[in-house]
Amino acid sequence: MSDQITDMDVFFNPKSIAIIGASDTFKFGYNMTKYLLSSNFKTYPVNINKDFIFGHKVFKNINDIPDDIELVIIIVRNEFVLQTVKDSVKKGVKGIIIETAGFAETGIKELVKIQEEIEKIAKNSNVRIIGPNCVGITNFNNKFTTAETDFTQSIDGGTISVIAQSGVLGNIFIEWSASQKIGFSKTITLGNKVDVDEIDILEYLEKDANTNVITVYLEGVKRGPKLVEILRKLTKPVLILKNGRSEIGSKAVLSHTGSIAGNDKIYDTIFKQYSGIYRVNNFYEMFNIAQVFATQPLPKGKNIAIITSSGSLGIIACDEIERLGLNLAVLNELTIQKMKSVSPNWTSLKNPVDLGPSLFTTFSHSLKAILNDECVDALLYIFAVPQMPIKAFSLPITPQLREMRNLSTKLNKPIITCVFGSRWIVEYFLKHSDKYKIPIMTQISHAIKAFKFMHDFAVSNKI
Template sequence: MDHVMINMRLLFNPGSVAVIGASDNMSKLGFHVMKSLTNGKFPGKIIPINPGSNTVMGIDAYPSIKDYKGEIDLAIVVLPAKLVPDIFKECVDKGVKGSVLITAGFKEIDDPSGAHLHIETANIVNGAGIPVIGPNTFGMINLNKNLNASFTPEFSNLRKGNICLVSQSGGISHLLGFMAMGLNMGFSKIIGLGNRLNIDFDRMIDYLMSDSDTKVITLYIEGIDNVRGLIDSARKNRGRKPIIAYKTGKGKVGNQASMSHTGSMAGRHELYRSAFDQAGILSIDNTETLLDTAKAMSACPLPEGPCIAVLSGQAGPSMAACDLLESEGLKIDSFTGKTQEKINELLPPLALRTNPVDMGPAWYDSDAIQEIIKAAMNDENINGIIFLMMFASANVDALKGIRETLIKWQQKKPVISCILSPPAIWDEEIKELEENRAIVNYPTPERAAMAMANLWKYVLIK
């Protein structure tokens, strides 16, 4: 393993963090970075660097990192681009292990001076084996270490989880983070790669494969220079942890935008997609599906086959789910004779009793619903269960007894649900069921079905 990769561990797990450009002035990014570290309750040493202040946010500050006597593992840099080479020379001298370079104005700018600065800076850190996240990034967050090394303190409000997001866009990282807060999803790390001075997708994937906090790797990609590196890294690590990628820049305009934004052409979309498939990377088409799929991957086992049971409190939502499952290549085949007999005992002849099952006529018989779910779970023809229930005060009782059945099952086969009630009626119960590995819940039957379909697609390419 090269020096950069060894230092990466300390970059994400530092004992001490210097903020070069720390400030008490709210209009400076150095203020917000300090707020992220302190509000996020980083347990290690925080060292503000500012030549004009003795303290920042009440913490002893130093004119430069040279003036601080202890060790510095991570340096977060928010000073203007032209100062960065000298800062990094000091970092090398000081023995800094890694850096988050928030500053913009490198190869993404029109002026060739940006590209020169990029190369000059890269040479300094590469010589010393210092991994740099950035430049032109919002930062990174390691939730399990309470390390919020970004200019957005609110990232610390995220739940700790096992999904890592590696993103080329700060906007998309914020979008996904804020959406996840509403979906009860947790992250291990969120990493804004920015313009990738020496850490690109390939090295991040290599690192994350041995990161025990991360189970699922999600990528947001615009344009990348080193496609081969990404593909090789994914191939080499194939099947170890799921990698899910959302790549924009499909159209004419997006491709041009990528050039300006990240200094890399987006490239031909179809080529990416097929290369990703072959490397076992699951391609996804939008931010919502990226999160939905990561949520399922992080909580469910993979289905062992394509046959799904659709169990629903109402027929309509089951039809929406079946349409989507079928169009994505999954099967809604017959139950075994034993399961079907059981269901026929439990439901009157007027119901949809074959797969999909309309459990509506058993609304007021929580035991019957439990028995149907159990029969489907144990049916050898069935590889996963979609469970759909829309309910309000008239039918809330049906769900109470099902809780235990779902918790006991512990996702032995994937159980993906859309349990929906008016806001605040059952929100806490759903959270509890998710935290107890009973269900993975989605706001619509189609999103639940798409999450299941993506689990199966991953099985086919991994």
């Protein structure tokens, strides 16, 4: 596995880079080229038709570059890719990322053959190849990217890493995660996987000190037995979204990245077989749960307490808790008495604790009492308040997040907040959530599933 780490590291920490097909014309690869040439990464543009790009001298061929090159990024048209790969191997590079699409995924015989030739080169050389049909790598730790990531804007990193086959999704994930305050460590898109696949990257991320949670969007696997082997060894939580569950979806996978989706029941059985491997249903669920793993302590048990301003939403949460095999915490009588001393007589103080309109005056006291209850292992806070009174009376929300963070850290208990209301309210919470590291969701089912996965992970790892 140490060799694997060395092989893969060139994609995340390259000492020198050549962009073949680099251009200052506004098209695919423009932003990436502009960014890398203006960054501290040693980058060389290669284009047979250009002399200068963004003020940098352009080389006609990679072998014209006088310095050693570690990593090549290929964005030329598909008919030129094979020769470009051969030139790069001749140069003695360590890694190649082929972003160009139009190979086996098309089903066209000639293009399938070109991909097969590239695959042979990878097998018969010491060069590792990602792609084709991808956007490659983004490393948030050192701000290296082969995608369209704009690191000139403020993009905060984190400890969640993403493996995906789809190229476009790599860019979308990054933009969306920034808006949701979800911090990534690394994103990797693999495309058609002529060489490097999810197994190589899983092995790398397992040893990566900056990755605590791994998320995977999977369309198909070529090395099934090897996948089983690596899943058995992983010690970090892994959330997998495997598509192609239906016959229609399986056919769509083949035309997207040229992968065979495989029998979904087999995948389902494999994922359930190993601790720490969790299958999710969509991207929102995957990243919401990943954010909880990344920011919250693991629960010591499966007893969930709920604070809500809506009794109806509290009941929905209770149904989810029971459905997933968790427990609705039975609050200690002393806890109830502590809350009763500051609460109106009409509030419901049994779990779920429905504070209703008294939320802003009694929240702090109730939060402290509940989290200090030894019968409570985790807390779900459901916030459902119209924006009008919040704006009109400047009702405090930030202090709630701060107090939740402080108590969660002090008592080592996870907290998730579910927000229901206007876009303004949700965005207000998200704006402040990053500072206090309290996950913000709009789906109760995602929150309860996060508690379930975290509990299972703690039990299986005897934490």
